[in-house]
Amino acid sequence: MARVPLTINRIEKLSCPEGKSQVFMRDSEVPGLGLRCTPKRKTFIFEADLHGQTIRITIGEYPAWLLDTSQGSNEPSARRRARELRGLIDQGIDPRLQEKEAKAEHEKLLTAENKKNITLADAWPVYVQANASRWGARHLADHERLAHRGGDPRTRSKAKQTIPGPLAPLLDVKLTDLNADQISAWLEKENETRPTVAALAFRLLRAFLNWCDEQPEYTGLIPEINHAAKKVRQKVAKSKAKDDCLQKEQLPAWFANVQKLSPIFSAYLQTLLLTGARREELAELKWTDVDFQWKSLRLADKVEGERQIPLTPYVAKLLANLPRRNEWVFSSTSAQSGRIQDPRYAHNQALSWADLPPLTLHGLRRSFGTLSEWVECPTGVVAQIQGHKPSATAEKHYRRRPLDLLRKWHSQIEEWILEQATLRNTVS
Structure with missing residues (x-):
């Protein structure tokens, strides 16, 4: 079918006619990007020719994947991902093989000899992906926001860049080093400027560490006495119940x-x-x-x-x-x-x-x-x-x-x- 500029309105209106298993709508703005619509779901896809063969890659389901996002946004964008895939195709690289290689590399990272080098930045995205489907939108956003490294450009603020989240200082710390002393020192530092947010970040970190203890690939990496230690718990700011209310x-x-x-x-x-x-x-x-x-x-x-x-x-x-x-x-x-x-x-x-x-x-x-x-x-x-x-x-x-x-x-x-x-x- 003819290519048209994909818009949210067109995506919402697209439906699969009775008697058909799927229909497609292809984007004229980003070559290769398309939308596959079945009776049950709508999915962004990418199609391109490589070495004489047509390859099709699933990008993700709509609306979990947005069509476009603003510059610097961490939300999943179908057009941005399609441009990345197009760049690989133009270099003669099969994105499917690259993904397999990346997965193999990740599995290699988890082998016994490399386990000790796993950092919070390595394991945090795995944790988020494993649990995202059962979290609410706000809870998921908290995990992404509080572990953000910062430095992204800002357009609607006096500050030129986003500030790092409270978990950013721990991202490059190895899981084996996340002991009570490390966490206590981190909390003490964060409490100086943002105690309430630091308390929330600690609760997310605590849940993450408990999850790691239950995963075979991370078993034994987390020090036995860390977030449960008294010296750590004493550093967590007490949450005060808000009572703001209109009289x-x-x-x-x-x-x-x-x-x-x-x-x-x-x-x-x-x-x-x-x-x-x-x-x-x-x-x-x-x-x-x-x-x-x-x-x-x-x-x-x-x-x-x-x-x-x-x-x-x-x-x-x-x-x-x-x-x-x-x-x-x-x-x-x-x-x-x-x-x-x-x-x-x-x-x-x-x-x-x-x-x-x-x-x-x-x-x-x-x-x-x-x-x-x-x-x-x-x-x-x-x-x-x-x-x-x-x-x-x-x-x-x-x-x-x-x-x-x-x-x-x-x-x-x-x-x-x-x-x-x-x-x-x-x-x-």
């Missing part, structure tokens, strides 16, 4: 200034407060998840997998006024994913305008739970709306409230919050 007296200023933001960010932040949802599950809301007729929202839930909550009148009005650029409710014209990525900057700007104290996006979720107490809403109702795990036995095994009952209370919560914000008459 009812702050609601007028918060709403007034959030409404000055662009419509997408304004609607997102107001919906976040009025639903008590998690920041990512709301950012991932699609139009197919919104039922304006029966007044419900379907959210991806990390506890239950999915939950349905009421679409209250004011939130329904906010969403109905948003542009339908793509599948995402909170869309973005600049983000590669097509949806908003980091609303913190917009929120912080609104807080600055309102002269309000710092408030995280999770603080908005916390605010929903706190403010709901003013209408004496049952805690089990709030927990079900927010997607919290049931606590009491009765809640866990018996009380799963229907949507209509949730709507009764949720509408009261919304009405009370809007009344405090002097927005009570804005819902028509």
Whole structure:
């Protein structure tokens, strides 16, 4: 078929016709790049002629692999990988053979005589790849971000380059040298500038070291007394539970200034407060998840997998006024994913305008739970709306409230919050 410039829109619309096992779409921008679509999945592929034969290489599945990424991004990019493969083909190198050689070289590295030279940088990517499928997107991103060496160019910051992650100083340390003294000294140094992030990095490192002890190829490399030693545990900064929350007296200023933001960010932040949802599950809301007729929202839930909550009148009005650029409710014209990525900057700007104290996006979720107490809403109702795990036995095994009952209370919560914000008459 003819080559066309691959776009996210074209990829999303491509489907496999009934009666066919697969169809292809080939990119006109990067020679050799294509998309194979079957009834179950879409996969980026690379095709080229080498030594008189056509070779086909699977790059990766969409959307785990993005079509394009910004310069300096660590996210997997199909076009970038296709260009790398094209470069090898142009040199007469078969990428498949190179991959086999790389695998053989890696296996050689793991032989008994070379085991002692394995560093954290060698084993960390293996650990991440082995566990990525069962991790959430945020947890996976933490593993990549905290072990990043830094030095990548930055375009949207005063700093010209990204700073190294807290695990960067340990990347070139051999696993056999990751003893209690080494880890303790590293923690002490990191605690000087970023104790909270260092504590998170330590928890990730601890899980990694435990995993290594269970892998035959790394068995015996980790010193017996390292992360569990008392001298190490004493260096880990204690996590303090955050209690940032909007007070009812702050609601007028918060709403007034959030409404000055662009419509997408304004609607997102107001919906976040009025639903008590998690920041990512709301950012991932699609139009197919919104039922304006029966007044419900379907959210991806990390506890239950999915939950349905009421679409209250004011939130329904906010969403109905948003542009339908793509599948995402909170869309973005600049983000590669097509949806908003980091609303913190917009929120912080609104807080600055309102002269309000710092408030995280999770603080908005916390605010929903706190403010709901003013209408004496049952805690089990709030927990079900927010997607919290049931606590009491009765809640866990018996009380799963229907949507209509949730709507009764949720509408009261919304009405009370809007009344405090002097927005009570804005819902028509």
